[in-house]
Amino acid sequence: MSGKTYTVWGGNNCGKTTFAVNLACALSKRDMLVGLISSNLTYGDLQVFFGQNVPPEKGLFKALKDDNPNIGDKFSHYEGSKNLFFLSVPTCYTGLLCDTVTLQETERMMKAATMVFDILIVDGAPELTNPISGVGLWLAERIFTLHKPSIAAQMWYRSVSDFTRELHIADKQTHILVSPNGEFDDKPYRSMMKVPFAYELPYIKRAGELENAGTPLYSYHDRFCKRYSKVLEKIASSICGGEKR
Structure with missing residues (x-):
């Protein structure tokens, strides 16, 4: 039986990659x-x-x-977890290869990957023309849409509303509010958006420092990262059901 695909989506600088990486870490512990x-x-x-x-x-x-059927061999193993693998462009590569990526080969690759992994997470892009993100949205069991309150975030969400409606993905979205700082009043943003936020992620002041050091927030155990990880555990439970094994 093939695994399930979950896509992380949102506008620029909303914390998509931070969330995707740390959700992957939380799920790999199960x-x-x-x-x-x-x-x-x-x-x-x-x-x-x-x-x-x-x-x-x-x-x-x-x-x-x-055409290698062993698609898992193209993923890199994350040294911090025996169950987590990631697929990204090489650290060094011959440029402009991104212009050759097609929707057809992306769909083939992702479907092959679901035969290898129990859970496939796609770290999406704000641009609607990105083929990896687009196929990830189409194939996703659920889409985690992140919102970091700002006028720019509100404008991005409104700009993709026709896309979400035409692709019939609105019902798959789970909206998550990301605090931009510890003191932000999110009431105006909630009022503008009129969408239900299933989860709220706290602001992590040291996030940039830890990420630049190659340390996922989930692996760091100060009280702020623990609050972030607690939300991830709830989301992981909603995906897997139950507590960690």
Whole structure:
């Protein structure tokens, strides 16, 4: 039986990759084999978050172009968890390969990956033209849409409303509010958006520092990261059901 796909989506600088990485870490602690795919076609941001390089013989472009049935071999193993693997562009690659990515090969690659992993997480992009993100939205069991309150976030959400309606993905969305700081009054944003927020993620002052050091928030145990991880555990439970094994 194939695994399920979950896509993380939202506007610029809303914390998508932070959330995707740490949700993957939380799920991997539940004896689930987790694959995480980046939609960034020009820069390997997952390498920064995990503090690891992706060699040229692995990575996104190899997974898309090769007919190798062992799609899992193109994923890089995260050294901090035996159950977590990630797929990103190589740390060094010959440029402009992103122009050759098609929807058809992306769909083939993702469907092959669901035969390897129990859970596949796609770190989506705000641009509607991104093929990795677009296929991830289409195939997703559930879409976690992140909101970091701002006028820009509100405008992005309104700008993609026709897209979500035409692609019939609105019902798959789970909206998550991301606090931009510890003191922000989110009432005006809630009033503007008129969407239900199933979860709220706290502001982590040290997030940038930890991510640049290759340390996922889920692996850091100060009280602020623990609050963030507590929300992730609730979401992981909603995906897997029950407590950690």
